[in-house]
Amino acid sequence: MTDKWFSHETAIIDEGAEIGKRSKIWHFSHVCARAIIGQDCQLGQNVYIDNLAQIGDRVKIQNNVSVYARVVIEDDVFCGPSVVFTNVVNPRAFIERKDEFQTTLVRQGASLGANSTIVCGVTLGAYCLVGAGATVATDVTDYALMLGIPARQVGWVSKAGHRLPLPVTGEGVADCKESNERYYLRGDKLNAQPLID
Template sequence: MNNKYFVHPSSYVDENVQIGEGTKIWHFSHIQTGAKIGKYCTLGQNVNIANNVIIGNYVKIQNNVSVYEGVTLEDYVFCGPSVVFTNIKDPRSKYPQAGSQFYIKTLVKEGATLGANSTIVCGITVGEYAFIGAGSVVTKDVPDFALVIGNPAKIIGWVSEAGQKLVFNEQNIAICKKTNEKYYIENGIVKKL
């Protein structure tokens, strides 16, 4: 056991894995070879981190999530329970596709929230501080600060860095109710001022 991070005795950590200080890995989880997990992350029960996955700092992954090879989670990403990632577009048991050359990259940018039971189809980018509603199926890129729901997921609004719904005035300005920070929208692009 390493004193800098915690791994529950029921979990497995393969060789050649990097785990940052303060990270906690709970019951029945598996961290596979080549995975890199940042500082102060929390991985819930029954989490699988596949080979060569990169996870930033302060990431929270709730129970029953498998993060497959080809997926990168930046700092402060939140994965709700049973979030689903994919890493190939044409899965066939008769024609298996194994190895990094077949895996399609997925990027979840800083601060994004993936709601419980959401599915993230491979090959997309989820923008900074985007919010994916529970049960949504994300099939295309999600812009920064977008709030998306449904199957397929569609933008229904915008959220602040703190996760508060943004309401834009006639000057295209919105203020976060939690932090009082200002945001500006133009042509479907939201930026923090």
């Protein structure tokens, strides 16, 4: 297998785009000239990657997702079908606001469910899980499970994406056998440590 990236014949890859080894870009997708895509990524059908968008390694972006300027997606992130990113808080068709684009950061290992909406200017913590159809308008902590409109934290998930039997705030300990980690809740923060056999 070649290390070169692949694009379907219907995809448009503008000259200057940076695309990492073994990444695949499928039908009717468009990658702009100043976009950056890491290695081993999968971009589904009808995906748009704007100028100044940054995609890390091993990211999966499902069909019909547009990643706009100043959206930064770190390694191992999953974007479900039709996830919506924005980049202006108060858009008007008759006012040019391209100099007001806000940065949105999706940290390593996060998963964004189908049809979720991410309002610009927020940070989504590492390994958080945003449920299908949720609208995120505030920062999200690491490992948080976010549901609803507006999205609210309803629990915690492990690195492997399994819900942990812990309150949203307080004290507690829970194990995830799949990720082989133990999770410690202190207040409103969750920390992970490898399980020792």
